[in-house]
Amino acid sequence: MPAKSTMPNRREVIATTVALGAVSVLPSALRAAAADTSIRKFSPNFPQHQLHDLRNRVRATRWPDKETVAGDTQGVQLATIQKLAAYWASDYDWSPMQARLDSLPHFITGIDGLDIHFIHVRSKHKDA
Numbered sequence: 001m002p003a004k005s006t007m008p009n010r011r012e013v014i015a016t017t018v019a020l021g022a023v024s025v026l027p028s029a030l031r032a033a034a035a036d037t038s039i040r041k042f043s044p045n046f047p048q049h050q051l052h053d054l055r056n057r058v059r060a061t062r063w064p065d066k067e068t069v070a071g072d073t074q075g076v077q078l079a080t081i082q083k084l085a086a087y088w089a090s091d092y093d094w095s096p097m098q099a100r101l102d103s104l105p106h107f108i109t110g111i112d113g114l115d116i117h118f119i120h121v122r123s124k125h126k127d128a
Contacts, residue, residue, distance in 0.1 A: 042106040042117060051094055058089040 066078050108115045 036115075037110045039107050039109045042108045044101050044106055044117075046094070046098065055089050058085050061085060 063078065063082065067074060071077075104119045104121065106117065106119055108117050110116070
């Protein structure tokens with residue numbers, strides 16, 4: 001039986017990339033109460049105009065020259081990232097990711113003047 005690869009699969013790369021892109025719009029929602037140290041419920045909501053803007057920025061990417069080495073020893077290959085960006089800019093459906101985020105208990109609290117976002121989910125394992 002072949003060993004399981006430690007490399008992320010396409011779905012994991014796409015989900016991570018999209019989540020990171022979406023998180024880039026969070027700061028405006030988190031700035032409001034940075035001095036408040038209480039733990040507050042938080043609902044990550046990404047307005048359609050921000051998602052549209054993100055897609056436009058992905059489409060407007062200025063790509064570097066093709067890498068000079070074969071393989072991924074110096075990072076993800078340009079062609080791979082370009083395919084991923086094209087998928088996000090045209091075909092990616094954000095709504096399942098939003099539903100997944102909505103299913104989790106989100107909170108924020110102020111630490112050193114910054115609002116810190118966290119998810120509180122208890123482990124299924126008693127010894128965790």
